[in-house]
Each structure stands twice: as structure tokens, then as C-alpha cells.
Amino acid sequence: MNAPLASAPGTASAASPVTLAPLPRPAREEFEAVTAHGAYMPLTQFGVIDATGDDAASFLHGQLTNDTQHLEAANVRLAGYCSAKGRLLASFLSWRSGETIRLLVSKDVQAAVQKRLSMFVLRAKAKLTDASGELAVVGLAGDVRKALSGVFDAVPDGVHVKVDGPAGALIRVPDALGRLRYLWVGPKAEVEARLPVLEGKLTHASAAVWDWLDIRAGEPRITQPVVEQFVPQMVNFDVLGGVNFRKGCYPGQEVVARSQYRGTIKRRTALANVAGELESVLAGAEVFHSDDPGQPCGMVVNAASAPDGGVDVLVEVKLAALETGTVHLGSAEGPALTFLPLPYALPAEV
Structure with missing residues (x-):
């Protein structure tokens, strides 16, 4: 029988800071399980904030x-919280x-974000809890739908579509490498009771594989090292x-809208992919262009061990730096980044 899921780090005290240590490099078999058949990965790098109340x-x-305000029961939305x-x-x-309303967030920023949001509740009938x-x-x-049918009565087809059941919520998230991906979020006891259904059908893989799949899906995640570094369009x-340009005001909305409509997204x-291991390739690390070694041209947003060696990264970078020359980690003499195609197209910038 499967061992109970470990508690997410930092759940004992919502106020205590949490540091997410680099996850060990997974075995190659764990990566290959995703493409060969399917894998499940308990994810303790996430926390959950619940917002309750009439408002x-x-x-x-x-x-x-x-x-x-108009979030429907069957839908899931990506969102950001800005300064x-x-x-x-x-x-x-x-x-x-x-x-x-449930918010899935990187565990290392949860306490600070929950505290900051709570400061602005004021007279609203709303409460935020960990x-x-x-x-x-x-x-x-991977090929997980059949295994999931033993847990859920239905499996969502569309991306960011959700189904609910006694075991919690099952959410389809963007594919990676052409493979289906789902998040299962439910009461701990219910999830632990049903995890044995997946055993023998799917490989139990490291949470580090999920981090890699998020990167290959081109889905940035804001973690502590990159807090307050990026306007939403930069990631x-x-x-x-993740941004609704027709909705009303929110913190930073004028800056976000100005970036969108004045053609200033550069x-x-x-x-x-870059050579190295997670001990040296970290979120928040700066990157430098070969033609301008004196100042950084971007920053690593997320990093995860890659199956064929080195580290795959999502890196925020000046668009001009991608046109000529090379981009390097840490300094202009550091390891060179090998750029790979994203699974989606970026708009042409004016």
C-alpha cells in the first residue's frame, strides 16, 4: 500500500518563511515513464489558499x-498577484x-502572499486560510486517463477544465511534450485512500519531474527568488x-495595461537548456549576452533537471538578445543557453 503523502513543508506555521530546496535529479526511468505510459507525482512544492465568505x-x-467574479464551477484560471x-x-x-475559491500557489511564497492579501480584506466579507x-x-x-477513471467518474477533456468528485478536484492543465497532464487536489485522507488504485498502472515519480514538465509546457511559476521581478507579460x-484586460482595477493594473497597449513589451x-545542476542553475540567476557582458539581459524564472542532462529553464530575456550572439548563465563567460521552441506562439512585438 502507498505510504501517506508527506505534509507540504511549512504547513505548521503559515507565518514562518519556507525555503524550497532544489529537488534531487530524478532517475531517467521517472522521466521516461511520462512518455512511455504514465506517471503520478505527489507535489509538496505547492500550497493552497482558500478564500471563503460572501465577498x-x-x-x-x-x-x-x-x-x-465570473469563475464558473467547471473552469480553472491562471492568475497573478501584482505589486x-x-x-x-x-x-x-x-x-x-x-x-x-481555491488558489494553488508555490509553497515558498504562500505565507507572505496570504498575509498581504488579508491586509486588504478590510470590511469585505472574506477570509483567507491556509x-x-x-x-x-x-x-x-502521460497515458493516465484509464487509471484516473478508477478514481473519478469523468475525466476533463479541455485545458483548464475541472471535474469534482468525492476524491476532490481533477484539473486538466496544459500538455507537455504532447502528453496529457492533470492536477488532482483533494482532502488528504481521500487522496491517500485512492492512490493505491494508481499503483501498478502508473509510475510513482518525483515532484521534480512535474517541475520539468511545467517548464516544457512553458508555464512559469513565481517562486520566492523571482518575486517582484516581472510584469505579467514578461512571463x-x-x-x-493569466490576464484579463477587460476587468476592473487591481494592484498594478495601469502598468500592466500600459505595457500591453503601448507596445513596450521588449x-x-x-x-x-543549460549545462549544470540545480545547485548552480537557480531561479533568479541572471543571464548575459555575448555582445554586452557588462549588464544582464535577463533572468532565470524556473529551473528543473532535464532527462538528457543539464537543466531546462524558463528564462525571461530581452527579445533583442535572441536575435544574434549567445546568452550565458551568470556571466558572459558562463555556460551558454541552448534555446528550444516553446509549445505556443508569442505575439509579434512592435
């Missing part, structure tokens, strides 16, 4: 980059669970549906 949806609508300067403090997947201790998060990737949130997030 929960309207409160979050006035704080996040996406629409929570007044339009820089991302956090990224979320948001959805309804009954009357609750639900991480009660919930388990599991990622599934492609406008392309990924930086984007690209996919690349």
Missing part, C-alpha cells in the same frame, strides 16, 4: 490579474470548490490567459 469572489477580483508597480508577487491556479495541511496535490502525466501571462520568457 470572496469580488475581493479576489479586485486583487488578481484575472476574473474571479503597485505591476510586478508579480505570486502566480496562482484559481477555481471554485463549492462556495470557496488549506495546505488538509489537502494533497498530485500531478499526473507570457497574457499569452497563457522582454519575454523563453525555453532553454
